[in-house]
Every structure is written in structure tokens, then in C-alpha cells.
Amino acid sequence: MSRKRTRLIVTIVILVLLLALLGVAYLNYRASRKLGLDIQFNQAELLAQPQYLFSFSGDGAQRLARPIGVLVAGGRAFVTDAARGTLDVFTAEGDRVAIWGKGKLVTPLYVARNPVSGEFYVSDRRLRAVEIFSASGKFLREFNPKLPKSELPKFDTGGAQWAPVALAFAPDGSLYVTEILNGHRLLIFDKNGTFKKSVGTAGLVEDAKQGEAIFQFPNSVKVSGDEVWIADSNNRRIQVFSLDGEFLRIVLTQGLPRGFDFLPKLTKTEPRRIVVADTLSHDATIWDADKGQRILSFGEQGVLEGQFSYPNDVSIDARRRIYIADTVNGRIQVWGWPEALSPVPMPKTPTGWALCLSPLLLLPLLLFLRRRRYFATREFVEAMIALEELQLMPQRRVRWEVTPEDYELFKDVKQGDVDLSELLHPVEHSESDATALKDRYKLEWHDAVLLSIAQRAKLFCAEDPEIRRVARVLEVESVDHLEFIARQRKSEVKSAGSPVNKD
Incomplete structure (x- = not known):
């Protein structure tokens, strides 16, 4: 059978089905005086596919080279560049405002803002330190963890106490830092910066559902309510702890999770959701945070708009715009949803339904004319x-x-x-x-x-x-x-x- 004949048959079948649908709708109305189906959706659980909005990387010689971490706070986007050794500050729309950390940072990884002091804490892989900047970008000091001897490595580190990676604050100013020098673990500090507790050790697990508090490259940490979430990257999961460091549960993910952040809720009944960057799948996935269920993924591997190459970190602003560090492509991508959706009125009469559905009859014609x-x-x-x-x-x-x-x-x-x-x-x-x-x-x-x-x-x-x-x-x-x-x-x-x- 020729392709032309096949297309003709398919078109006829579609037309017959559409006409049958209109006929069934009409007969149903004549019999019941009702239009539509008795199907109800929980609007709070529905989530549309996010759309690519725009990207930014700066201009000229100061363009982002290898963005690792991203934080959206106070209408600004703060981006660590591991290649240039800087913390770049942009507006929420992607216009550069300032460049911090020149001469102070070497290989910055992640950035977090202290909600009490307004200061910015930046982890640096080469320096094995956390550097602190004022809200205006002035370098203030290096954070001294003052770890007790029992928490220090048993080998010569050249004076380094730790190798901090990801960091996050609780609302009261308590600090949570993942580090990988003395095992892979979570360190907890109180609001005054005093060490309180070490949680976890290094290890690879065969079953991602087992092995609580065992980490293999904890690359991201976030505080949500009274919980601390940690991306246990090479074990392909997220581990959840209490604010005091007590293990609560494991959330299984796919691929290799890196940075993540929580979607702000629009309603009280809306489920808690997280957006996770998967550096090996070159995409991002939205999960139901409480059920541990995958909702949808977006993006793909590539160099064009809406495509990723080893995405590494995620930060979401109050408008639910998702900022993703597209590391190898040297840019920050921004995704999101339309801020307002106009409701579509439903037809109330058979004539209204016929007029509403009649354009569907043109679909086969459009396929031929394409x-x-x-x-x-x-x-x-x-x-x-x-x-x-x-x-x-x-x-x-x-x-x-x-x-x-x-x-x-x-x-x-x-x-x-x-x-x-x-x-x-x-x-x-x-x-x-x-x-x-x-x-x-x-x-x-x-x-x-x-x-x-x-x-x-x-x-x-x-x-x-x-x-x-x-x-x-x-x-x-x-x-x-x-x-x-x-x-x-x-x-x-x-x-x-x-x-x-x-x-």
C-alpha cells in the first residue's frame, strides 16, 4: 500500500471518529440533558510542563565560564563561577549587577544567604573554606568551623579542617554544610556558628533504598520546614533528616541528582514539590516531595535554548521561576509557567459543543497542507x-x-x-x-x-x-x-x- 493511500485511509478514519464523537455527545445530551463527563480533578495536584523562558551568561570577557551554584534571593541571582573564581550578581532578568570575590575566591562551588545577618556564604573547593561576604559584596572573613579534634581527619591535610561543598541555612540562622574531607557527611552549626553535630559517613550503596546516613558526594542541601534535604548524588537518592540531624527517610530519584530546590506553593492544599537537576540525564525533574513520585521532566542534552549540558544547581524564586546552572554551556537557564491562566468557559448547548469541536475536522486537512x-x-x-x-x-x-x-x-x-x-x-x-x-x-x-x-x-x-x-x-x-x-x-x-x- 502506498504512503498516499495510507494517509488517505488514516484521514478518513479520523474524520469518522470525530463525527461519531459529535454524534455521541448530541445523543447523550438528548437523553440526559447533561454535557460533559463526571470526572473531577484536584486542581492543586495538576502541574503543567514548565516552559523555557530565557538564558543569561553576561557579556564579553566577563561571560560565565563554568557556573556551578545559583541562588535567587532579594530579586537578584547569585552565580558561582568555578573557572573565573567569582560570585557574579545578576538581576532576576539576567542583567549583571556586580562581580564579587575577585582575588578572594579560587574555585567557588555553592552560595547560601544567612537569613538573619543577610551575609552570603560561599564554599570554595580549592581553598577548602567557606568565605563570607556582606550584602553589598564586601569580603568580610572566612568561616572557621572550629571542629573538635574528634571530627578532624586522621591524615595530614596541610592545616585544612574540612572540604565544604553545599550549604544551607535554617530560618534561625543555623548552618548546614556537607563536606567530603573527613568522609562524606553533614555538619550542623548553631546560629552563632558553633559546631553541634556531624551526621553520616562515606560509602556506596547497592540498594538506594538502604543505607541511611551513608553519602557518596552530597552535592546539595536545602532546609524545608523542620527538615533538611540532602542530594546523595552518587547513591542516586535524596536523604531527609530532622533539623537536629536525625534520619527520617529516603526519596529515590533517577540518574545522578545534583542541585535541587522546592517549588513555592500556590495554595495550602498543593503538594510539596521539588525540582532536581540530573547532571547525567542533562535535564531537570519535578518530584512530589512527600510521595516520592516523579511528576515530569523537562529539557534535554544539547547546546541550544532549552537544552542542557551537565546542569548542576537549581534555585526557584517566589514567582516559581526555575533558575538552573547549565554548567558546561556556561549559562543560567530560566524556566517557568505563565503567571496568569484565563479560565475557558465550557459550552452549555449542543450547538455550542458542535461549534467548539468543529475545528477538529480541519486537522486532517492541515496535515495535508503542511x-x-x-x-x-x-x-x-x-x-x-x-x-x-x-x-x-x-x-x-x-x-x-x-x-x-x-x-x-x-x-x-x-x-x-x-x-x-x-x-x-x-x-x-x-x-x-x-x-x-x-x-x-x-x-x-x-x-x-x-x-x-x-x-x-x-x-x-x-x-x-x-x-x-x-x-x-x-x-x-x-x-x-x-x-x-x-x-x-x-x-x-x-x-x-x-x-x-x-x-
């Missing part, structure tokens, strides 16, 4: 002109696209019945997509522009074998002029129903 996008480079079009094969390019439901510059070059060309001013369509490129491709694959700007357009097309027609190789890496189908001509000749023979002459 045009495939072919993107062609200048060299490809020139080759087709030279061989006088332009007549092979016009096809039903195919839109040929070129760069605006190439359109100006070819718009006056006519060959037979083919007028390139009508056949070709100029299309602009995305600056952010082209920049991401250029940086990721070390491309020339011109090639990055072409590929940024090609990745949105059904077919990429180009002559340069190197740019076609990169296109294949991006999973974009590509052909040169000879392959395109051969494909069209074969299609013509098949459509005519004639055997190929082998003489």
Missing part, C-alpha cells in the same frame, strides 16, 4: 543552476528556504518555468542558536548560522562535506546536489509506475 521545509546553501543552488536542474526543486508541500543574502543573489534567476524569486524564501537565523553551535563545535560563524537554520528544516541541502558531517551529528538529514537529483529522479520513476531502464 509544507516541509528544505534549507539550501548558496553552493547547492549554484550547482543546480549550472546543471540546469532547477525544475527538480519545485515540489508540492515543500518550502525552499535560503539566507536573506542568498535570496538577494538568486531572486532574479529564471530557468525554464522556475522563478527563484517565487521558489525561494529568505529566513533569518537565531543569534543565540548560532552562538551556541559556534562555541560548542568550534565552527566558523558562517557555518554556525547555516546550521542554526538547518536544524529547523526537514532537509539540509549543502555541498560542503564538513558542514554536512556536523549536521549529521545534530541529527539533521542532509544531501548534496548529486544525491538530491538522484533522489528526485528515482521518485519520478516510481510515481510514473515505470520500470527503471537498466540498458
Whole structure:
């Protein structure tokens, strides 16, 4: 059976089903005088897929190089850059405000704000220390944990007491720090900075549901109510403790959880949810924090907008905008939901339902009318002109696209019945997509522009074998002029129903 005949049958089936649905709805109304189904949803438990909003990384030589931690507080986004040794401060919309820590930080990891003093605490892997800055960015001092001898490593550390990683504060100013020098553990300090307790030890577990207070790289810690949550990354889980460090439960996750944060509740009945960055899956997942159930995931691996490369940390503001440190791509991505959703009134009469559902009958027609996008480079079009094969390019439901510059070059060309001013369509490129491709694959700007357009097309027609190789890496189908001509000749023979002459 041909593809054309298959599509026709599918279309007829869809139309019959839609008409049957309208008929059932009408008969149901005539019998019961009711429209709709008796299905009720708990609106507090519904959650739509978050949308990619924007990214930011700064400008010029001061662009983010390797952002590790992110904290949104007081209308500002604070980002640690492990490559540049800085704590960069941005507005919530991504405009840089200041750069802190030059000459004081070396390899900063995570940042937390003391809710009592307003000071910012930054962990530094190279310094094996926590550095403290004022609310205005002035370096104040280094936090001294003053660990008792029983809590110090038994080997020579060169004077270092600990290797702090993640840190978080309780509302009263109590400090919780994960560290990995003397085992992998959680250290608890009171609001005055006095050591209170060490929780846990290092270890890998075979069963993620077992082995309480055993950690393998605790890369994130957050305080939620009267609980302390810790991302036990290499054990593929989150462990939950009381504020005093007593083990409560394990929340299983997928992949390798790194940073996470809690979604602010819109209502009292809304379940508690967390957003977890999975550095190996290159995405983020929203979990029901109390049931331990996965709700949805968003993002994918890549270098373009809405794609991640080893995401590492998460912070969520009061507007439920999700800030994610997209580490290898050198940027902060922001995701979220529309702030207001207008209710849609339900039809109340059969006529209203018929008018509401009638546009569905047009869906099959739209499928047939949808045009495939072919993107062609200048060299490809020139080759087709030279061989006088332009007549092979016009096809039903195919839109040929070129760069605006190439359109100006070819718009006056006519060959037979083919007028390139009508056949070709100029299309602009995305600056952010082209920049991401250029940086990721070390491309020339011109090639990055072409590929940024090609990745949105059904077919990429180009002559340069190197740019076609990169296109294949991006999973974009590509052909040169000879392959395109051969494909069209074969299609013509098949459509005519004639055997190929082998003489």
C-alpha cells in the first residue's frame, strides 16, 4: 500500500471518529440533558510542563565560564563561577549587577544567604573554606568551623579542617554544610556558628533504598520546614533528616541528582514539590516531595535554548521561576509557567459543543497542507543552476528556504518555468542558536548560522562535506546536489509506475 493511500485511509478514519464523537455527545445530551463527563480533578495536584523562558551568561570577557551554584534571593541571582573564581550578581532578568570575590575566591562551588545577618556564604573547593561576604559584596572573613579534634581527619591535610561543598541555612540562622574531607557527611552549626553535630559517613550503596546516613558526594542541601534535604548524588537518592540531624527517610530519584530546590506553593492544599537537576540525564525533574513520585521532566542534552549540558544547581524564586546552572554551556537557564491562566468557559448547548469541536475536522486537512521545509546553501543552488536542474526543486508541500543574502543573489534567476524569486524564501537565523553551535563545535560563524537554520528544516541541502558531517551529528538529514537529483529522479520513476531502464 502506498504512503498516499495510507494517509488517505488514516484521514478518513479520523474524520469518522470525530463525527461519531459529535454524534455521541448530541445523543447523550438528548437523553440526559447533561454535557460533559463526571470526572473531577484536584486542581492543586495538576502541574503543567514548565516552559523555557530565557538564558543569561553576561557579556564579553566577563561571560560565565563554568557556573556551578545559583541562588535567587532579594530579586537578584547569585552565580558561582568555578573557572573565573567569582560570585557574579545578576538581576532576576539576567542583567549583571556586580562581580564579587575577585582575588578572594579560587574555585567557588555553592552560595547560601544567612537569613538573619543577610551575609552570603560561599564554599570554595580549592581553598577548602567557606568565605563570607556582606550584602553589598564586601569580603568580610572566612568561616572557621572550629571542629573538635574528634571530627578532624586522621591524615595530614596541610592545616585544612574540612572540604565544604553545599550549604544551607535554617530560618534561625543555623548552618548546614556537607563536606567530603573527613568522609562524606553533614555538619550542623548553631546560629552563632558553633559546631553541634556531624551526621553520616562515606560509602556506596547497592540498594538506594538502604543505607541511611551513608553519602557518596552530597552535592546539595536545602532546609524545608523542620527538615533538611540532602542530594546523595552518587547513591542516586535524596536523604531527609530532622533539623537536629536525625534520619527520617529516603526519596529515590533517577540518574545522578545534583542541585535541587522546592517549588513555592500556590495554595495550602498543593503538594510539596521539588525540582532536581540530573547532571547525567542533562535535564531537570519535578518530584512530589512527600510521595516520592516523579511528576515530569523537562529539557534535554544539547547546546541550544532549552537544552542542557551537565546542569548542576537549581534555585526557584517566589514567582516559581526555575533558575538552573547549565554548567558546561556556561549559562543560567530560566524556566517557568505563565503567571496568569484565563479560565475557558465550557459550552452549555449542543450547538455550542458542535461549534467548539468543529475545528477538529480541519486537522486532517492541515496535515495535508503542511509544507516541509528544505534549507539550501548558496553552493547547492549554484550547482543546480549550472546543471540546469532547477525544475527538480519545485515540489508540492515543500518550502525552499535560503539566507536573506542568498535570496538577494538568486531572486532574479529564471530557468525554464522556475522563478527563484517565487521558489525561494529568505529566513533569518537565531543569534543565540548560532552562538551556541559556534562555541560548542568550534565552527566558523558562517557555518554556525547555516546550521542554526538547518536544524529547523526537514532537509539540509549543502555541498560542503564538513558542514554536512556536523549536521549529521545534530541529527539533521542532509544531501548534496548529486544525491538530491538522484533522489528526485528515482521518485519520478516510481510515481510514473515505470520500470527503471537498466540498458
